Amino acid sequence: MNKFRIGFGFDVHSFASDRPLWLGGIQIMHEKGLLGHSDADVLIHALCDALLGAAGLRDIGFHFPDTSEEFKNIDSKILLKRTMDLLRANSYELGNADITVCAEKPRLSSHIPHIQICLADVMHVDSEDISIKATTSEKMGYVGREEGIAVYASVLIYRKE
Ligand SMILES: [Zn+2]
Numbered sequence: 569m570n571k572f573r574i575g576f577g578f579d580v581h582s583f584a585s586d587r588p589l590w591l592g593g594i595q596i597m598h599e600k601g602l603l604g605h606s607d608a609d610v611l612i613h614a615l616c617d618a619l620l621g622a623a624g625l626r627d628i629g630f631h632f633p634d635t636s637e638e639f640k641n642i643d644s645k646i647l648l649k650r651t652m653d654l655l656r657a658n659s660y661e662l663g664n665a666d667i668t669v670c671a672e673k674p675r676l677s678s679h680i681p682h683i684q685i686c687l688a689d690v691m692h693v694d695s696e697d698i699s700i701k702a703t704t705s706e707k708m709g710y711v712g713r714e715e716g717i718a719v720y721a722s723v724l725i726y727r728k729e
Contacts, residue, residue: 571726571727572663572726572727573622573623573726574722574723574724574725575617575622575722576617576618577614577615577616577619577620577621577722577723578614578718578720578721579617580710581602581603581608581613581716581717582602582603582710583600583603583717584600584602585600586601587600587601587602587603587608588601591610591676592609592611592679592686592687593609593648593686594679594682598674602716602717604634606634606640606641606642606643606647607641607642607643609644610669610716611667611700611721612644612645612648612687613628613644613647614719614720615648615719615723617721618721619662619725620651622723622725623658623725625655628651631651631654632647645690648691652690652691652692660728661726662693662697662724662725663725664697664698665687665697665699665724666699666721667698667719667721667722668719668720669700669701669717669719670703670705670719671704671717676702677702680700680702683700684698
């Protein structure tokens with residue numbers, strides 16, 4: 569088996585007016601939050617899917633089904649921690665993660681250092697190994713109409729000897 573493996577994850581959640589906005593493990597002040605069975609942290613979900621995919625361990629819905637009461641309104645940081653536990657149980661460690669958040673609003677650049685620190689803490693990795701980038705979709709499509717947030721995540725993991 570290869571020592572290095574890459575993974576890719578994608579997730580999208582729609583906005584709802586009566587929800588807090590959780591993104592990358594932190595709460596961000598905004599007039600809308602994201603709708604979902606869990607806290608709807610779309611960034612963490614995309615990251616978990618990338619990690620699981622890299623390790624060949626299916627996807628987030630397989631491990632944490634949205635039909636389960638256990639995961640209703642759950643803090644997605646718990647899902648991320650459990651995902652890292654699963655990887656480490658399979659002798660994998662994170663190389664780096666590169667994450668792109670597509671959102672028309674809110675502006676994220678001032679939040680990025682906090683998200684990096686938060687995720688690094690949950691994952692027990694260096695914050696320099698987690699890159700977060702923010703972009704808009706130039707007012708086109710569902711992101712452009714501010715109907716939701718989409719996140720793409722790439723990761724590299726490696727097998728520890
Ligand atoms: Zn999700």
